[in-house]
Amino acid sequence: MENRVRVRFAPSPTGPLHIGGVRTALYNYLFAKQNNGDFLLRIEDTDQTRFVPGAEEYIIEAFKWLGLNFDEGVGIGGDYGPYKQSERKPMYKQYALDLVAKGKAYYAFDTAEELAQKRLEAESQKTTFQYDCKTRQSLRNSLSLPQDEVQRLLDNGEAYVIRFKFDEGQTIEFDDLIRGHIKMESSLLDDKVLYKSDGMPTYHLANIVDDHLMHISHVIRGEEWLPSCPLHVSLYRAFGWEDTMPKFAHLPLLLKPDGKGKLSKRDGDRLGFPVFPLQWQDPKSGEISSGYRESGYLPEAVVNMLALLGWNDGTEQEIFSLEELVNKFSIERISKHGAKFDLEKAKWFNHQYLQKVSNSDLAKVYLDELNTKNIATTIDKVEQVVGLIKERCSFSNELWAQSDYFFVAPTTYAEKALKKRWKEGMGAIMTTISEHLKAIEDNDWAQKAEDFLMQYIQSNELNMGQIMNCLRLAVVGDTKGPNMLDIMRVLGKDEILLRLDTAIKNINL
Ligand code: GLU
Numbered sequence: 001m002e003n004r005v006r007v008r009f010a011p012s013p014t015g016p017l018h019i020g021g022v023r024t025a026l027y028n029y030l031f032a033k034q035n036n037g038d039f040l041l042r043i044e045d046t047d048q049t050r051f052v053p054g055a056e057e058y059i060i061e062a063f064k065w066l067g068l069n070f071d072e073g074v075g076i077g078g079d080y081g082p083y084k085q086s087e088r089k090p091m092y093k094q095y096a097l098d099l100v101a102k103g104k105a106y107y108a109f110d111t112a113e114e115l116a117q118k119r120l121e122a123e124s125q126k127t128t129f130q131y132d133c134k135t136r137q138s139l140r141n142s143l144s145l146p147q148d149e150v151q152r153l154l155d156n157g158e159a160y161v162i163r164f165k166f167d168e169g170q171t172i173e174f175d176d177l178i179r180g181h182i183k184m185e186s187s188l189l190d191d192k193v194l195y196k197s198d199g200m201p202t203y204h205l206a207n208i209v210d211d212h213l214m215h216i217s218h219v220i221r222g223e224e225w226l227p228s229c230p231l232h233v234s235l236y237r238a239f240g241w242e243d244t245m246p247k248f249a250h251l252p253l254l255l256k257p258d259g260k261g262k263l264s265k266r267d268g269d270r271l272g273f274p275v276f277p278l279q280w281q282d283p284k285s286g287e288i289s290s291g292y293r294e295s296g297y298l299p300e301a302v303v304n305m306l307a308l309l310g311w312n313d314g315t316e317q318e319i320f321s322l323e324e325l326v327n328k329f330s331i332e333r334i335s336k337h338g339a340k341f342d343l344e345k346a347k348w349f350n351h352q353y354l355q356k357v358s359n360s361d362l363a364k365v366y367l368d369e370l371n372t373k374n375i376a377t378t379i380d381k382v383e384q385v386v387g388l389i390k391e392r393c394s395f396s397n398e399l400w401a402q403s404d405y406f407f408v409a410p411t412t413y414a415e416k417a418l419k420k421r422w423k424e425g426m427g428a429i430m431t432t433i434s435e436h437l438k439a440i441e442d443n444d445w446a447q448k449a450e451d452f453l454m455q456y457i458q459s460n461e462l463n464m465g466q467i468m469n470c471l472r473l474a475v476v477g478d479t480k481g482p483n484m485l486d487i488m489r490v491l492g493k494d495e496i497l498l499r500l501d502t503a504i505k506n507i508n509l
Helices: 019-034 055-066 085-101 112-124 147-155 203-213 223-239 265-271 299-307 322-328 343-356 359-372 379-392 396-406 415-421 426-439 445-459 464-476 484-507
Strands: 006-009 038-041 105-108 161-164 171-176 180-185 193-195 218-222 247-251
Touching: 006 019, 006 218, 019 038, 019 055, 019 218, 019 247, 019 299, 019 322, 038 055, 055 299, 085 105, 085 161, 085 193, 085 203, 085 223, 105 147, 161 223, 171 223, 171 247, 180 223, 193 203, 203 223, 218 223, 223 247, 299 322, 299 343, 343 379, 359 379, 359 396, 379 396, 379 484, 396 484, 415 464, 426 445, 426 464, 426 484, 445 464, 445 484, 464 484
Parallel strands: 006 038, 218 247
Antiparallel strands: 105 161, 161 193, 171 180
16 A cells, blocks of 8 residues: 555535536546556545535536546445445544544533634624634633543533644644645644534544545645645644655636636526536525536546646647546646636537547437437438538537538528529529439439539539529528538438429529
8 A cells, every 4th residue: 555646536415516626536536547546435424514415426427427437435335445424433533532632632612602702702802713722721621621620521421522732833834736835833723623512523534534544645635625734734743644644735726717716606507607517406495507418518528628727738739538638647737826717618628529429429319319309310311411510519419500401491591691692583593403403313413413513603604602602592591501512412312402492482583
């Protein structure tokens, strides 16, 4: 186990997983795989008041969809389980008591009301109350009360918490792989609760004990945990575990698109993009938040996009497969600054990855959609259509808007283009063209039809753009779409002639 890279993603099941959390997990994954190490999933559910049903299942499903597989943890197993902190509950107390015995922590008996009172008093003096080396002597704890009184309270079963004791006047120093050397004065820190009166450890205690017992080598997590890190480092030292203390790397924040503040849960649906990997329905309010999966993003695109929100390989390269990311990722190249979320860039990534999906795979997805629209067609035709239009799409759900005319003949024609192109006399020209096209033999009809059109337009000194656009208007109903030869190939002689005749009848001026 010594020197083996072991990292963990340790979400609390308090709701859906924010994409900032997904990025944290991704960086952990890349670092683990690059170093032939282990990537663990630990569920930190010690705060029972914040537990949300379904959140744990959501987290597991999200990583399955993203293709980021854990080596150990909840839902997988491993040698250091259980990996859910609520199932580890009985073992934390001994660690808290160990710190009390070492003089590094103490019992505190103050009630919620007493502490609320202290806060009010501080507020009235325009200060904030903190349970720390300056105030603890005036509060009810095992450092301020006589020992027999403490014993009596414990024997009576009085509710207590165990708090960490920061010694006064010390400088806590440690290195962060992204932030560099960090210094913090112990006197400024509050004596955080390690063990709660409900018999549960707090995040801080459980997190350190578990990282230690699970042989975690590197803690890679969001910047919001940096202020807690002096406590965490102090806990390792107090336990006597400094030799095997993990290395820390605190990731910069994911920012709103305008760079003003952290990307929040609410931003997504307010600004029109998902901030969660999968759609989530709040079990209490029923409120639905959109997900990348349901919005048509490909998991590879989401992974690639997130990897680059805060990291780059020092070149202009933006498209990286997961394997390439594993090879190229480095903590040294993680930015110190927050990364702005960019919706256009997210769409661009999806566009790039959609182009990589094979026509036959995309055709299967599209055929399902066409079936729901009761459109009778063949997988061959759908595959051809997909091949012609996928470059115009960033999402598979845009296929229909770009190619409906391949499956349904137009009944209306773009008015502006019609006015511009279908001038007087066009009906007669189109009728002649239609007659000629009809006479062309079926074998390789589209190519022969195009050759004929080129030659006919030239020899009659007609306007190429005008004629081809009118033909397109008749067949497509609009001036959009890939080149006419391709359209003629896919639709075939009979359908093209039918549409041409319908247009002549309907449009004729
Ligand atoms: N449970 C913490 C969270 O929800 C984990 C933080 C850490 O990685 O230490 O983010």
